[in-house]
Amino acid sequence: DIQMTQSPSSLSASVGDRVTITCRASQSISTYLNWYQQKPGKAPKLLIYTASSLESGVPSRFSGSETGTDFTLTISSLQPEDFATYYCQQSYSTPQTFGQGTKLEIK
């Protein structure tokens, strides 16, 4: 199985900050990497698919990038509604494993 190592597990930041969350795959997954945002009591919301494609309706302050087996989610300027938990997920092979999640909290 492909292991997805996500970091950090938690992060405190302020409105307006630039934030980066990283996911590392244990082997090559090409660009088959998705990023989700989840708020309490809600289903995961797709932000980014295939590493860097922005889902329709998602603000452009969210972006994704890839370097080999390292993937990054960047929020360019945090807004109050961005405080949530973020997950990466590889869709290269079954099981389509998830990262452990990053809880983004207000500083």
Place this chain on the structure above:
Amino acid sequence: EVQVLESGGGLVQPGGSLRLSCAASGFTFSSFAMSWVRQAPGKGLEWVSAIGGAYVGTYYADSVKGRFTISRDNSKNTVYLQMNSLRAEDTAIYYCAKLGGLRPYWGQGTLVTVSS
């Protein structure tokens, strides 16, 4: 428009059984693998099971292997998860999802509570 809709959740006693259903539309259902993902209270997302599209293969997390069975009916665009010998630790929201391909699609989830 792609839609994924789960049903069948509820309260069940430990050792009991439950069958979840997931109806999908808006894409060529038989061409894609479908998955179940769960989230226990306060925990992260856990992949549970998957089933291939036209070339049917089934896959399970170690935590459910031997207790859960995934199946699909391509004529009804529906995937099922039969859950037997349920344990308290199976309590979670269960999501059905098309995780493969270029873009994933998820349902809104169905709650399974295992408690006496």
